[in-house]
Amino acid sequence: MVILSKPAIEQFSYIRNKQPAAALFPPLIPVVDLSKPDSKHQIIKACEEFGFFKVINHGVPMEFISRLESEATKFFSLPFCEKEKTGQPKPYGYGNKRIGPNGDVGWVEYLLLTTNQDPNISTENPEIFRAALNNYMAAVKEMACEILEMVADGLKIQPRNALSKLMMDEQSDSVFRLNHYPPCPDVLQSLNSNVIGFGEHTDPQIISVLRSNNTSGLQISLKDGSWISVPPDHHSFFINVGDSLQVMTNGRFKSVKHRVVANSVKSRLSMIYFCGPPLSEKIAPLPSLMRGDQQSLYKEFTWFEYKRSAYSSRLADNRLTHFEKI
Numbered sequence: 381m382v383i384l385s386k387p388a389i390e391q392f393s394y395i396r397n398k399q400p401a402a403a404l405f406p407p408l409i410p411v412v413d414l415s416k417p418d419s420k421h422q423i424i425k426a427c428e429e430f431g432f433f434k435v436i437n438h439g440v441p442m443e444f445i446s447r448l449e450s451e452a453t454k455f456f457s458l459p460f461c462e463k464e465k466t467g468q469p470k471p472y473g474y475g476n477k478r479i480g481p482n483g484d485v486g487w488v489e490y491l492l493l494t495t496n497q498d499p500n501i502s503t504e505n506p507e508i509f510r511a512a513l514n515n516y517m518a519a520v521k522e523m524a525c526e527i528l529e530m531v532a533d534g535l536k537i538q539p540r541n542a543l544s545k546l547m548m549d550e551q552s553d554s555v556f557r558l559n560h561y562p563p564c565p566d567v568l569q570s571l572n573s574n575v576i577g578f579g580e581h582t583d584p585q586i587i588s589v590l591r592s593n594n595t596s597g598l599q600i601s602l603k604d605g606s607w608i609s610v611p612p613d614h615h616s617f618f619i620n621v622g623d624s625l626q627v628m629t630n631g632r633f634k635s636v637k638h639r640v641v642a643n644s645v646k647s648r649l650s651m652i653y654f655c656g657p658p659l660s661e662k663i664a665p666l667p668s669l670m671r672g673d674q675q676s677l678y679k680e681f682t683w684f685e686y687k688r689s690a691y692s693s694r695l696a697d698n699r700l701t702h703f704e705k706i
């Protein structure tokens with residue numbers, strides 16, 4: 381039996397199970413079929429309205445997805461003392477409950493990896509894990525590149541690879557995350573509230589590509605501030621607009637606030653590819669998107685400067701406030 385002391389219970393954040401107004405008739409999450417000729421228009425609409433959409437017919441082989449899922453499941457099933465050998469997330473490594481360096485906690489354990497270095501994961505067969513990761517990441521990167529080219533097309537940005545080249549660059553600062561949310565014991569949850577698995581936040585990068593098993597938990601915030609649950613779909617991917625794309629579109633796209641609530645019955649496993657630019661890249665609104673005398677809403681900054689400031693923020697902070705023009 382697991383004994384949880386009071387301080388252990390108190391360290392988690394909770395959300396009330398109050399039904400948000402939108403939950404009675406929740407808007408449908410946009411679904412983009414990447415094989416359809418008009419998908420770029422649907423992507424633009426979804427990025428403007430939600431900063432979030434689901435992708436089907438994505439071309440990522442199911443075999444790559446299942447292999448990584450099975451390797452990740454094996455890793456998270458190891459005893460804590462084995463997983464710990466991977467090293468603490470500073471910023472990359474194995475993390476348990478603590479998220480980031482500034483006191484955020486969640487009902488989650490994770491592996492946080494950079495995409496341009498072979499990871500050192502402490503498992504029985506690191507070679508097999510590495511191969512599964514590399515196959516998965518290469519296929520997801522290709523899909524993300526295609527999506528960013530559709531965004532550029534849809535926004536009439538020239539050249540077509542103006543956005544995708546940032547994440548395709550050898551120096552791109554992209555990150556990969558495997559999150560495992562174990563079932564949360566009833567002693568921690570109550571009738572009226574749920575434990576937070578991963579607290580509300582926006583992603584810093586250009587876009588993030590998320591895939592999860594069939595366990596619910598992900599919620600997104602709508603423009604009116606209400607939260608809706610995203611029905612899980614293990615065959616599809618979910619795309620989040622990140623802070624960098626919000627800036628590059630001068631606020632036309634909004635980075636989506638999202639969070640994960642813990643499930644008391646099933647464990648949730650998610651894999652997220654965060655498409656980041658090179659550290660030296662200047663992040664600013666794209667000139668072709670500025671109409672007439674429209675002014676930039678943001679001071680220019682490099683991705684390195686954004687990251688430095690992000691790592692001194694709390695998860696729920698609005699990290700762009702610091703770069704807004706007054």
Ligand code: GA4
Pocket residue numbers: 471479480481482484492555557581582583584585654690691693694695
């Ligand atoms: C949120 C999105 C990604 O998971 C992440 C997170 C990062 C981390 O876990 O180290 C951060 C968080 C995320 C933003 C603010 C800082 C940094 C934790 C935190 C409190 C990997 C990322 O890129 O930014």
